[in-house]
Amino acid sequence: MRNILPLRSALLLVLIASVAVAKGRDVNVRSIYLHGSQNERVEQVYVTPDVTTVLRFEQPCVAAGTKMVGWEGRFEPVACAGKSVLIVPLQRFEPEDRFILAVMLADGTEVPFTLLGATRKAGEWPDQQVNVFIQPDTREALQAQLKETRERERLLEESAWRRYQEDTADHAIAKLLVSGDIKQTSLVQWEQRVLKGRSARIIARVYGGKRKAAVLFTVTNRDPSKSWSLAEARLRTMRPGEDQRPPFLFGEERPFALRADRDELAPGETGTLAVVVDRNAFETESGLVKTLALEIYRQDGLLDAHVILDRRLVRE
Structure with a gap:
């Protein structure tokens, strides 16, 4: 393994950060009719x-x-x-x-x-x-009910489209990773880091394989009163010589597959989420890129961890 990857730090740099990057979240608004x-x-x-x-x-x-x-x-x-x-x-x-x-x-x-x-x-x-x-039969109430009906229809359409998009081989691999069935994949672990943040302990395991790379995050919520959940994951290209410290705002967004074993972690709970990246993610219109930056944002919009992925992880 060391012959393939002589410098471990060159393939993986994982840091806990407290970078306040704006992240829009849906506000839970509903109506009741008496x-x-x-x-x-x-x-x-x-x-x-x-x-x-x-x-x-x-x-x-x-x-x-x-x-x-x-x-x-x-x-x-x-x-x-x-x-x-x-x-x-x-x-x-x-x-x-x-x-x-x-x-x-x-x-x-x-x-x-x-x-x-x-x-x-x-x-x-x-x-x-x-x-x-x-x-409930006033004009304002009827308008609110009509708006809610249209919103439910939109969410159902989005959900159906998302399920269609996530019916891929990469999502299947990600599901195997979060369920612990790594042996059913061709991925090989290259690196592992234990991270300690203000509210979570994160173990990041990086895998490489034939045309695939993956990161498995094991997250333990250490906050005594607040739940932890994933707000967003981002994968962006990095320019040669770019600072490897987050946030990465100017790279091109690249596709990936993501799966998590639960939506939220209560205080003290541990869960996993997996990201699978295909070799095509390193190929852009301007040519091949050497590294991609994977960022994990928690529920309050703060960056909790990031991983730098090297193209050598995805062998032919």
Whole structure:
């Protein structure tokens, strides 16, 4: 192996970084439709620390009549701001925790809610904004429902297209890597580094093979209260002599396959994600490039790790 790769550091440079690179994230906004004072259902709202949840109504709320039971030490005082109610949790909640919030509106309507700790299960993601319509047949409510229907259709189309695009041999290899079935591939491990960041411990294993290179990240969330999740992975070309310190903003984006064994890591949990790169990624319109930069961004948009991949990993 050393005959092929005499300088280990020339093939792999992995660094933990705290580079604040802007990364847009979808805001979790949803709507609920009630039936005035006749509504018998108590709506559930999912909250999480460090995220302000906004309840948005069609009319102003009344601060004196808006109350939460047992909020002391768990939330900041609930605030009414015009037509909005602001909810700010101070700590993570156990699955069995429930908090009752009653919102008083200007016309005297009282709207109850149950606040629960958010999870990553379907329908239990943190609510960042909840639009509350007391009369679901108003023009504003109908427009909101139409917008949501169109958005669901768009997401379904994107999901179907993404599944179609990810039905490739490289995605199959990535799936084998995250499931631990590396022996079923032709990849050979070339390098391993143990990294320690502020909130995660990451082991990066780099593999090379016939026309393929891969990186398997094993991530352990060391934050005592916050979950870890992948926001984005980027693969870019590097110019000769370019500084190997991130971020890499000017290279050409190159294709890759990615698989992860879970969407989110709770405090203390460990998970894996794999990136597979084909030899074609090193071939651009301007010719072959020697190195590619792989960057891993976590949920808050910060760069958590990067790997420099050398073309010699992808042998013919």
